[in-house]
Amino acid sequence: MSTLAKSITRSLHSTASGKRVASAPLHDGISALTARLTSCARIPAALGPRTLTSRVTPAAAKPPRVSARAxxxxxxxxxxxxxxxxxxxxxxxxxxxxxxxxxxxxxxxxxxxxxxxxxxxxxxxxxxxxxxHKSVGKAKIGGEFVLTNQNGERVTDKDVRDGKFSLVYFGFTHCPDICPEELDKMASMVDKVFEQRGKVLRPVFITCDPARDTPKVIKDYLAEFHTAMVGLTGTYDEIKDVCKKYRVYFSTPRDLKEGMDYLVDHSIYFYLMDPDGNFVEALGRQHTAQQAADIISTHIGDWRGPLKKDA
Missing domain, CATH: 3.30.160 (Double Stranded RNA Binding Domain)
Structure with a gap:
């Protein structure tokens, strides 16, 4: 191998005229080729092509170039x-x-x-x-009372409320026009509240004319408006006391002769009281039945205490 390389080198370095040409790069390339051939010749003859192939580790395949967009x-x-x-x-x-x-x-x-x-x-x-509307320990509007209902029974304010809201109206059975109109309106209000909230409201009628409004008279009178209404009467002093607690004005004289005809001036408001007997709101003639019922239903919805809902 060395002799062959030297021959090739010598031939290439000569020209047709017999002169040498300096070509160092070519000489370096041929020397490298000679070294490679010499190293291959030193491989033992026992190693055949199959053995050489098994010992050569193939180069790892390069991953394909990603040309896709993000x-x-x-x-x-x-x-x-x-x-x-x-x-x-x-x-x-x-x-x-x-x-x-x-x-x-x-x-x-x-x-x-x-x-x-x-x-x-x-x-x-x-x-x-x-x-x-509340003061320390006592409500400014409303309060405790003991009166007689339309069945002749003595009842307190707690008995009348019975765990419900109460709607209190003051009037008298001989009223020619205002009281009947307001009681019709009251009955409509109660029915609307019953539809929205259930039977959680107690309508209460308290007379301002105890001399003529006996329990029987009140019972017959209220039967024309609503079956759920509770009518209350009492002595003159009892009625005067409850009117004072509710800030209701009335002009009934104390001493009256039997059969005497007269009219009674009184305040015209519906007083909404909560189940604890506290005043909530006063509803006047400026409210329609629907407006009043909506106001009452809203207050009932705001209530967070116990509330009786049976008939």
């Missing part, structure tokens, strides 16, 4: 934060963190919060209004 137009499974197409991703990038669905959710959340805080504000105002 986002492919090929449909993929939609997941959180993964888009189907490049156009969808670009649209999301342009729109920012907000989308149509996020806008709808934001609007609905705002409406819900506004409704909740509006309701709570109204409830707190009604509660403050109720508290303003």
């Amino acid at each position: 986002f492919s137009t090929t449909p993929q499974l939609r997941r959180w934060g993964i888009f189907k197409t490049v156009q969808e991703a670009e649209a999301r990038h342009k729109s920012g963190p907000f989308s149509f669905r996020a806008g709808i959710l934001f609007v609905l959340t705002g409406i819900g919060l506004y409704s909740y805080f509006t309701f709570e504000k109204g409830r707190m105002e009604r509660q403050r209004n109720t508290e303003s």
Whole structure:
């Protein structure tokens, strides 16, 4: 091998005219080739082609060059934060963190919060209004009493309420027009509240004319308006005391002769009382039956204590 290399080198270094040409790079290349051939000749003859092949480790295959874009137009499974197409991703990038669905959710959340805080504000105002009518240990409007009902039984204010709200009206059975109109309105209010909240309201009629309004007279009179009404009467002093507690004005004289005809001036209000006997609100002639029923139902809905709902 060495002799062959030297011959080839010598031949290439000579020209047709017999002169040598200096070519160092070519000489270096031939020397490298000679060294490779010499190393191959030193391999033992026992190692055949099959053995050589088994000892040569194939070069690891290079991974294919990824030329795909970051986002492919090929449909993929939609997941959180993964888009189907490049156009969808670009649209999301342009729109920012907000989308149509996020806008709808934001609007609905705002409406819900506004409704909740509006309701709570109204409830707190009604509660403050109720508290303003109270004094330490005693209500400014309303109070305890002992009277006689339309069945001739002696009852207290607690017996009349019986764990329910009560709607109290002061009048007299000989009233020509105002009392019948107001009692018709009261009956309509009670029916509407029954429809909205159940039988949680007790309508109460207290006479301002105890001389003529006996238990029997009151019972026959109230039967024309509503079966749930409770009628109350008593002595002159008892009626005067309860009217004073409810801040009701009436002009009934104390000493009257039997058969004497007269009219009684009195206040015209419906007094809403809660199950504990506390004053809630006064409803006047400016309220329609529907408006009054809605106000009463709202107060009943705000009540957080025990409430009797049977007939």
